[in-house]
Amino acid sequence: xxxxxxxxxxxxxxxxxxxxxxxxxxxxxxxxxxxxxxxxxxxxxxxxxxxxxxxxxxxxxxxxxxxxxxxxxxxxxxxxxxxxxxxxxxxxxxxxxxxxxxxxxxxxxxxxxxxxxxxxxxxxxxxxxxxxxxxxxxxxxxxxxxxxxxxxxxxxxxxxxxxxxxxxxxxxxxxxxxxxxxxxxxxxxxxxxxxxxxxxxxxxxxxxxxxxxxxxxxxxxxxxxxxxxxxxxxxxxxxxxxxxxx
Numbered sequence: 001x002x003x004x005x006x007x008x009x010x011x012x013x014x015x016x017x018x019x020x021x022x023x024x025x026x027x028x029x030x031x032x033x034x035x036x037x038x039x040x041x042x043x044x045x046x047x048x049x050x051x052x053x054x055x056x057x058x059x060x061x062x063x064x065x066x067x068x069x070x071x072x073x074x075x076x077x078x079x080x081x082x083x084x085x086x087x088x089x090x091x092x093x094x095x096x097x098x099x100x101x102x103x104x105x106x107x108x109x110x111x112x113x114x115x116x117x118x119x120x121x122x123x124x125x126x127x128x129x130x131x132x133x134x135x136x137x138x139x140x141x142x143x144x145x146x147x148x149x150x151x152x153x154x155x156x157x158x159x160x161x162x163x164x165x166x167x168x169x170x171x172x173x174x175x176x177x178x179x180x181x182x183x184x185x186x187x188x189x190x191x192x193x194x195x196x197x198x199x200x201x202x203x204x205x206x207x208x209x210x211x212x213x214x215x216x217x218x219x220x221x222x223x224x225x226x227x228x229x230x231x232x233x234x235x236x237x238x239x240x241x242x243x244x245x246x
Contacts, residue, residue: 001106002204011175012201013043015050018064020209021107023050023073026119026173026201029099033087033151038097042150045080046103063107070112070160073105077114081156088151098149102173104132106203109210111171115159117149120177122187123163124170124202129184132171133161165205173201 001022003014013025025046029038036044053059053076062072089096100117113121113132121132148157165171178184 001209004202010037010040011043012173013047014201014203015047017050017054018060018107021063021069021105022203023103023105024171024173024201024203025101025103026175027099027101028117028119028175029097029149031097033084033097038099038151042080042084042099042101045083046076049076049080063105066107066110069105069107069110070114070162073103073112073114074158074160077103077158078156081150082154084151085154090152095152098152100149104171104173106165106171109165111163111165113161113163116156118176120174122172122174122178124172125166125168129172129187132163133159165210167205167207167210170202170204175200
């Protein structure tokens, strides 16, 4: 994976969760939590929670499988949201701090997009750019900053979508949604020129990034190999016992 970050690096996060699993995220917010800008506090808490859970073999196995990676990461995001909300003085009538977040978990060629707010994720493929969640349709109208954002409520509401990646694809995470075809064409041109500009995280993938690792291919065979080894050992023990009696 080739990674490029433009703009404020404190609003972007990239983290390897496994041999072929990455977490990419971009945040945008207002206010502060503990004296730290909300978006920076959100990403720092997200990194810390991922690193804490990575000490668990169960979590490592979950995020390294396409069938369970999204569920595992949703649990992380829910915990992070609860922690941030508890550190604010927000209530139903007044929000002191909040942040939009778009996070993408890439695992063995699958991209799972978890989104809350006005940040965005796009897939760039063969000179075209397409949104990676359903409610982003390149509309001209401006949307509100806070739509299901982090730290506004104790329970997090996120949109989850998925896409299959191919070699040569690029994931583009933006601090805001693109408005209209003119901005989409400008983004395509900037990607081709190698300078996406503004607040953006771009991750490009090749064949080696998306192919399963040797360790992951071999993992399902290990329980069978151990069982066969135990059977072979038992047979050898019985044969030795028979020879001794003879």
